[in-house]
Amino acid sequence: MNTDTVHTRWLPGSSDKYAVLAVVLLALVAGIVVPFYADVMDYKLARLLALPAFLLFGFLLLFNRMLLLTLIIVFRSAGDVILDSTRFSIGAYTTGLGGVINLCVILLACILVIEKPSYLPKKMAMAWLPFLLVAFFGLVISPEKGDAIRTYLTLLSYFAVFVSAFYFVRSAKDFRHCVKLVLWSSVLPAIYSLVDIALNGRAGGPEGFRLQSTFTHPNIFAFYLMLIIPLTLFTLKDKATQLSSGTRVVLTLYFVYLLALLVLTQTRSAWIACLFVFIGYALFFERRYLLYLMLLPVVALLVPEIRDRLLDLGSGTEAVGYAKLNSFAWRLSIWESGLQWMRPSHYLFGYGLEGFRHFSQTFFSAANKISWGAHNVYVQWFFDAGVIGLCAYLFLYARMVVILKSLARIDKLAAFITISIVIVYLVVSSSDNMFGYLVFNWYFWFVVGAGCALVAMTVPSIASKHARRNEPPVQARGRYE
Secondary structure (H helix, E strand, O other), rough: OOOHHHHHHHHOOOHHHHHHHHHHHHHHHHHHHHHHHHHHOOOOHHHHHHHHHHHHHHHHHHHHHHHHOOOOHHHHHHHHHHHHHHEEEEEOOOEOHHHHHHHHHHHHHHHHHHOOHOOOOOOHHHHHHHHHHHHHHHHHOOOOOOHHHHHHHHHHHHHHHHHHOOOOOOOOHHHHHHHHHHHHHHHHHHHHHHHHHHHHHHOOOOOOOOOOOOOOOOOHHHHHHHHHHHHHHHHHHHHOOOOOHHHHHHOOOOOOHHHHHHHHOOOHHHHHHHHHHHHHHHOOOOHHHHHHHHHHHHHHHOHHHHHHHHHHHOOOOOOOOOOHHHHHHHHHHHHHHHHOOOOOOOOOOOOOHHHHHEEEEEEEOOOOOOOOOOOOOOHHHHHHHHHHHHHHHHHHHHHHHHHHHHHHHOOOHHHHHHHHHHHHHHHHHHOOOOHOOOOHHHHHHHHHHHHHHHHHHOOOOHHHHHOOOOOOOOHHOOOOO
């Protein structure tokens, strides 16, 4: 990439004088409000850091947007440990530095699209349109407006991350660069897992110790690993990625380590999802691995954490209270209660965003004054948005699979990994509140967006549309031009 091009792209020039003036004015305003801000934040260090972080995000948003996106991708996986301590309340609403980052991601995507709209093919954006429109209608009719607004902004942030990937990927090499960024994001959570094990490894309780690392729940960490592990497999098996012998050994050991961490999360659906990916890889690429996979159940049953979690499914199947139910029986109970409580008049459009949580204390006898999610995206989306919403949701993922299938023409392994990630996401969505796990969804949609961007750049039927816009050839562009 040309040095002059990078200098021109990243450093503010004369045309940016208004942006520089805006930064100066922002600094002056910050100096005035800091004393009041410190008082509101109760002089707590983590909360006080939110303001300088906001200023830094604002500066990068103006002058170095791709660097800002890169930093978010690499470090957001480890952010929950810190960001939760920055939360504060304004009236009935709770926010923090995490909300600032979410806003930055949405603004970043908007700016990128406004600057260079041709980088985002219309068919990619149109795949999201029905889903976002239905979600907005669900916001309008929601019985919980505050929570519904947060949910809708969360959904918009997923779309923003998906869109941002198109401004990263301008070639097959850039796609692999995105994969490496996501893999690098796993280093801090992988290291912090050792701290979690040391501090909480002897924890008791009905489920024993469940590893969650830098995430707020073991399931979220497990689903994050469900994404990282196939990407590690892709990097190891990708012929276009030149790895030295030392790097290959380290990455192989890291792959095994990630599998061990996945076991310690004790999240069965994530185990099954990864097994599906391995079976698919063996069937399509290396049949000899099927022999190893046949021995896997025997080895797995020798691991106490796996054996105990599997045996748990055979007990506690009678719905007489949450404490006496296993997790699957409890899920069946809340699904049945919610669907039976629904009135036919709401089958088409549902009860609005966050409707299931709002009414769960009404229809679920074991709610115990807790607003429960459905632990099933399909049940919750049908309850919240009706048949229309469920169809829009499924249409979004169907479009992603169809688009990514075109990638097989040029890179079968990349097509397999990205499609597998989408499919296993749909599988685990049947047993968990997947759409509420913001950090995991950001990485998921960034990878899917990178795959779709690679299709748009390289598959003739789609790439030709860019040529008709009289754009320069892809090979002539730098990564961030």
